[in-house]
Amino acid sequence: ILNVEQSPQSLHVQEGDSTNFTCSFPSSNFYALHWYRWETAKSPEALFVMTLNGDEKKKGRISATLNTKEGYSYLYIKGSQPEDSATYLCAVGGTASKLTFGTGTRLQVTL
Amino acid sequence: EPEVTQTPSHQVTQMGQEVILRCVPISNHLYFYWYRQILGQKVEFLVSFYNNEISEKSEIFDDQFSVERPDGSNFTLKIRSTKLEDSAMYFCASSAGDRGTDQPQHFGDGTRLSIL
Numbered sequence: 001i002l003n004v005e006q007s008p009q010s011l012h013v014q015e016g017d018s019t020n021f022t023c024s025f026p027s028s029n030f031y032a033l034h035w036y037r038w039e040t041a042k043s044p045e046a047l048f049v050m051t052l053n054g055d056e057k058k059k060g061r062i063s064a065t066l067n068t069k070e071g072y073s074y075l076y077i078k079g080s081q082p083e084d085s086a087t088y089l090c091a092v093g094g095t096a097s098k099l100t101f102g103t104g105t106r107l108q109v110t111l
Numbered sequence: 112e113p114e115v116t117q118t119p120s121h122q123v124t125q126m127g128q129e130v131i132l133r134c135v136p137i138s139n140h141l142y143f144y145w146y147r148q149i150l151g152q153k154v155e156f157l158v159s160f161y162n163n164e165i166s167e168k169s170e171i172f173d174d175q176f177s178v179e180r181p182d183g184s185n186f187t188l189k190i191r192s193t194k195l196e197d198s199a200m201y202f203c204a205s206s207a208g209d210r211g212t213d214q215p216q217h218f219g220d221g222t223r224l225s226i227l
Contacts, residue, residue, distance in 0.1 A: 032213040043115075043202070044154075046215030089154065093212025097142070097159040097166035104153075 002026060002094045006102035013080050013109055020076045021105040023090030027071035032093040035064055035075055038104070039086045080109040113137045117203050117219035124193055125227055132188045132222045134203030142206045143186045144216060145178065147199040154202070159211070160186065166211070198226045
């Protein structure tokens, strides 16, 4: 059974702070890693998909890295804004056709 | 921007009844998925579907569950005889390409299923 862990469970930061979250997973049977942003009452929105060890991806103030050998990915948000408040989900594909999700990190950004 | 649509948004059903949840994936996508999230728990994979057949299913997806792509646009999840523990938010997702999980998945807004 593929177990995907995310930390912290929740995070409260001030506007302008930079922050990062961790997703850890077993390094065997790795196919792909996804990050999603999920706002309340909306559907999860894809941020990044990474497949190769050492991958780094960036979208605006948000970036992610992947280490498949040690089984972790970091998501970074630079200069957090209130609109960044959401739950950030990590999901790992152990095969081509199944994603296993972590519990998510709930981020609250206040003024 | 194209989106995945799910109907209904909320379904209330008596235990033991059959329920069909409907999804219209993005039109040029090839992989389709159903997930569910029981309140307070993780999002759980149920089933993936590619090339008109199930690619993979979880241990949750037992004989009470089935999926179908009846007309080339809809993708349905049927639960034959619902149980109280089937109460959850059900999400449909689709992805482009034929390589499955190395493509981002596009999610619908979900159907909240409540079993009484």
